[in-house]
Amino acid sequence: MWPFNRGRSAAEEEVPEFAHFLGDAAAERLRFVLRKRDWDTARAILSTDDPEHRSYYIRIAAGTLGIEKWISGPIREDPDSDLPLLIKACHMVSWSWELPGAATDGTATSADKESMAEHLRRAEAILDEVLERNPRDADAWMYKLEASRVQGLPQVERWRRFERLIEADPTHWFGHEEMLWCLRPDWGGNTPAMFDFARTRAAACPGTHVPTLVVLAHRAHTWHLAKAKNPGKADRSLDLTYYENEKVMNDIWNASQLSVWHDDYRETLLTPIAWNNFAFAFTYGDYHKPAWSLYEAMGADWITEHPWDDVDFFVKSKAYTQDNLDD
Structure with a gap:
């Protein structure tokens, strides 16, 4: 005791x-080269064939400060590639939590909330474009799922997005973690649903x-x-x-x-x-x-x-x- x-x-x-990068040298290098705006090196790391590594690397890219200032360049230079589009959208969703409209302490104004809603509409439009090209991109579905929580969308829509995610990758860790968040009482869910989800997916x-x-x-x-x-x-x-x-x-x-x-x-x-x-x-x-x-x-x-x-x-x-x- x-x-x-x-x-x-x-x-x-x-x-x-x-271990901020889980001891993975490529993950640490990815953060470094993204900050240096070295898209060629970043693209090579992000293009890994391993789904688990890809999901983790995209998470790192999404959380990299300043990427929004230059990622439109690679999108223009390689319009047929899904990857820079995906990174831009995932970054937009990830950083939406930092917008004034995301405040839960009552300080967010109507204008703040509308600005955040417009920001997320743009992010979702880009994610939808990625999914039109590749409907089985589990990472795109993961950020669609996170966007549904930020926006407070109904649980039925959250579940729809999660189901599409696990159709693409049945054991996607970050997608499962995000769905658990979607079911928490503080995010519009409830305790029985949260525990039922965890135990059901574990089994x-x-x-x-x-x-x-x-x-x-x-x-x-x-x-x-x-x-x-x-x-x-x-x-x-x-x-x-x-x-x-x-x-x-x-x-x-x-x-x-x-x-x-x-x-x-x-x-x-x-x-x-x-x-x-x-x-x-x-x-x-x-x-x-x-x-x-x-x-x-x-x-x-x-x-x-x-x-x-x-x-x-x-x-x-x-x-x-x-x-x-x-x-």
């Missing part, structure tokens, strides 16, 4: 760093990262509980004792058996996402030996920012597990 029993601090061992995709959705659903639920308890408090601390519940941990354990500990599971670029999320849940559910095996797999190279958010919290969590291995 937590909290940490021996008070071990980050100062007692070398402080690790988050449908054994031997993949997808069952990690179950951990994400429980984490989202703890956030929702904290919000309900203190609705006016912006900085809410999540109740980590939630994971000591036997039913919660049975759910997460079953998900781990469908994912990282399934006989058919193979480690890939996105495996650290699963490792870190299951390690977090096992740590606070007092499943110390399973948690420790994941910490050992992660080592110092595969620590992701989420779900830890803070390096010191990660270090203390790992130390807590190590201290309690014999319990």
